[in-house]
Amino acid sequence: MSTSENGIDLGDIVELTNPALESDVELAFEGALRPRSLGEFVGQSKVRGQLQLLLTAATMQQRTPDHILLAGPPGLGKTTLAMIVAHEGDRPLRMSSGPAIQHAGDLAAVLSSLVPGEVLFIDEIHRMARSAEEMLYLAMEDFRIDIMVGKGAGATSVPLDLAPFTLVGATTRSGLLPNPLRDRFGFTAHLEFYDEAELEQVLARAAQLLELTIDREALAEIAGRCRGTPRIANRLLRRVRDYALVHGGGAGGADVHSVMAALELYDVDALGLDRLDRAVMETILTRFGGGPVGLNTLAVSVGEESETIEAVVEPFLVRIGLLTRTPRGRVATPQAWRHFGLSGPEAALTLDDL
Numbered sequence: 447m448s449t450s451e452n453g454i455d456l457g458d459i460v461e462l463t464n465p466a467l468e469s470d471v472e473l474a475f476e477g478a479l480r481p482r483s484l485g486e487f488v489g490q491s492k493v494r495g496q497l498q499l500l501l502t503a504a505t506m507q508q509r510t511p512d513h514i515l516l517a518g519p520p521g522l523g524k525t526t527l528a529m530i531v532a533h534e535g536d537r538p539l540r541m542s543s544g545p546a547i548q549h550a551g552d553l554a555a556v557l558s559s560l561v562p563g564e565v566l567f568i569d570e571i572h573r574m575a576r577s578a579e580e581m582l583y584l585a586m587e588d589f590r591i592d593i594m595v596g597k598g599a600g601a602t603s604v605p606l607d608l609a610p611f612t613l614v615g616a617t618t619r620s621g622l623l624p625n626p627l628r629d630r631f632g633f634t635a636h637l638e639f640y641d642e643a644e645l646e647q648v649l650a651r652a653a654q655l656l657e658l659t660i661d662r663e664a665l666a667e668i669a670g671r672c673r674g675t676p677r678i679a680n681r682l683l684r685r686v687r688d689y690a691l692v693h694g695g696g697a698g699g700a701d702v703h704s705v706m707a708a709l710e711l712y713d714v715d716a717l718g719l720d721r722l723d724r725a726v727m728e729t730i731l732t733r734f735g736g737g738p739v740g741l742n743t744l745a746v747s748v749g750e751e752s753e754t755i756e757a758v759v760e761p762f763l764v765r766i767g768l769l770t771r772t773p774r775g776r777v778a779t780p781q782a783w784r785h786f787g788l789s790g791p792e793a794a795l796t797l798d799d800l
């Protein structure tokens with residue numbers, strides 16, 4: 447089994463070839479590449495500095511760190527940071543998610559079994575049941591919950607003390623969190639998309655862990671196409687590694703030509719737009735004359751959940767200047783018309799043309 451310089455076992459990841467295990471392999475791959483300390487975590491320097499201060503102060507005072515909310519689009523490192531919070535303070539970590547907490551009882555079971563100082567990570571915290579949310583208010587503030595015993599007129603609430611813990615909540619939609627919950631976090635970190643220099647660092651680190659030889663030009667080419675997102679950077683790197691392996695006769699090195707060929711094969715264009723990004727933009731441009739078009743209409747037209755469009759697709763398209771959000775709906779920018787090789791709203795097709 448091969449072990450990287452950082453002591454991470456990669457052999458079991460590389461050796462798995464059964465397609466049925468592909469998603470497990472992806473997960474293992476993601477896990478193996480996760481930075482384990484704030485020092486290893488690339489980019490987000492402001493957030494790193496803020497977290498470092500919060501964690502150091504808690505250690506100096508020998509108390510549990512304040513509750514932390516991590517907000518931002520998927521794949522920017524929220525889960526990784528939650529793990530680092532636990533790891534840096536040498537604290538146990540419990541992982542859960544909003545969709546798994548559909549009743550107050552689900553949350554009570556988790557909270558009542560926490561050990562002192564434990565870090566509780568709740569991913570997609572905006573999707574937790576309202577009744578659980580209310581229980582969480584008291585738990586976060588007083589490390590206490592009220593358990594209802596009995597039913598109807600005879601029901602009584604019994605207070606239950608909890609071990610002090612740190613809640614790390616992650617959300618892609620911080621706007622959906624009720625204010626009372628948001629206010630109970632001692633610190634909110636807003637994660638931003640990564641710039642290309644940072645993504646090159648993420649990729650160089652991952653290539654080293656994967657023992658893949660790749661030059662700077664090739665790293666820059668991938669960095670420009672990964673939507674400002676480390677998860678996508680790592681995923682594209684994996685496809686490039688496959689390509690280099692197959693077409694390089696097993697030598698395993700990658701250059702800019704193998705990067706371009708691999709990414710073209712997987713339909714990742716020069717701006718890093720993927721199939722869904724392109725479907726959204728082409729729908730706005732060709733079916734709706736460039737917009738404005740409402741979110742729900744757009745979602746139905748491309749056959750995707752409106753939540754996915756809003757949280758995953760749009761932030762990136764807005765960031766790279768292809769889309770603007772207006773009160774009347776989404777509008778394609780002149781840059782979008784150019785990128786898709788169309789000459790302007792007058793070139794839009796009518797519905798009958800499609």
Ligand SMILES: Nc1ncnc2c1ncn2[C@@H]1O[C@H](COP(=O)(O)OP(=O)(O)OP(=O)(O)O)[C@@H](O)[C@H]1O
Nearest residue numbers: 476479480487488520521522523524525526676677
């Ligand atoms: N700053 C970073 N430096 C290096 N690698 C990173 C960084 N941020 C994220 N990654 C890598 O990107 C992958 C995805 O990160 P992570 O799972 O933490 O994202 P997330 O924000 O929790 O996503 P989601 O919202 O979908 O749960 C991980 O494999 C991690 O190794």
